[in-house]
Amino acid sequence: MPLKFVKSQKGKQLLINNGYLHLYYKKGSDKFIWRCVDYQKYKCSSCFTSTMDETGTIMKESVHYHAPDISNVQAKIVIEKLKENALITELSTRNIISRTMSTTEVGVVGQLPSITSMSRTIQRVRTKNEKPPENPLTIHDLVLPDECKNIHDGTFRAVPKLFSQLYTIHGYKNRTTIPLIYVLMTNRTTNSYNEMLQMLKHNNPNLNPYSIIIDFEKAFENFRKQR
Incomplete structure (x- = not known):
């Protein structure tokens, strides 16, 4: 089964596995090593390895020291989808948020940022994607x-x-x-x-x-x- 990813706020790839998020740690001779994103918060030393092929598969994993946070993971997926819709549609910011919220489970909605924060995210993504005109010389x-x-x-x-x-x-x-x-x-x-x-x-x-x-x-x- 192909590995699933979601991007962090800083644009880094986070690997999703059983309600946990993992951040790329280092590269082995024939594998990638991933570490739990909560290794500092919960002192969780859980790591697992994946193959280096394009789709990737899990080779080995260890036990986490805390419970999974499925709602938080789903919230990150929703925000990533929000950003995608901001780029591929011409819908207004309000409509994008409204449509996203209408298809999101109640338990996940509580994990989402505020409406104001999501609005700024959409506007920031669109502004970054738009190529500004060149400054005229004369x-x-x-x-x-x-x-x-x-x-x-x-x-x-x-x-x-x-x-x-x-x-x-x-x-x-x-x-x-x-x-x-x-x-x-x-x-x-x-x-x-x-x-x-x-x-x-x-x-x-x-x-x-x-x-x-x-x-x-x-x-x-x-x-x-x-x-």
Whole structure:
């Protein structure tokens, strides 16, 4: 019968046998030697050996000093399945967890991490699997897909290296300042500020604020004086 495995949180192969988990210990001349994962917790010195062929079979095993924890083993299998579904399906995080929980035995559910923890696991697996786009070397290499015509973000700590400035425009309503527009500027010339404002006017012809507060950006101030 082929050996069964499940991965640990660190990605190591854990061998499953009769409700016990075993971690690879060392390699013999013609065999693999496995040790109980609870050798420190229970001072369990149980080891067993397996053949070195692809499927592997148990050659020799010793007695454990503690009872098996079948529910814990099954919980690890469920989490591994959760990770697989995160990669092979496009279901939402909530749906993956819901489907997983619905097919899991009650005794095993109690051994599973919290919903929040499982959600983070799914998101982490998906993020790791996605190949990030290459960093553009010039502004001309920057690719903006059609579905990303509008880009929204929160507070920026620093401007991306390709740009000279992140120019933000805020509105004031009900005694609250609201960030409305973020503009990544390639330079800080008067012409660039002119182009930026013309683009805003093009997208909203009725744009006509009765007052404007600016900082000490000299090029923008010069442009405003020309208007």
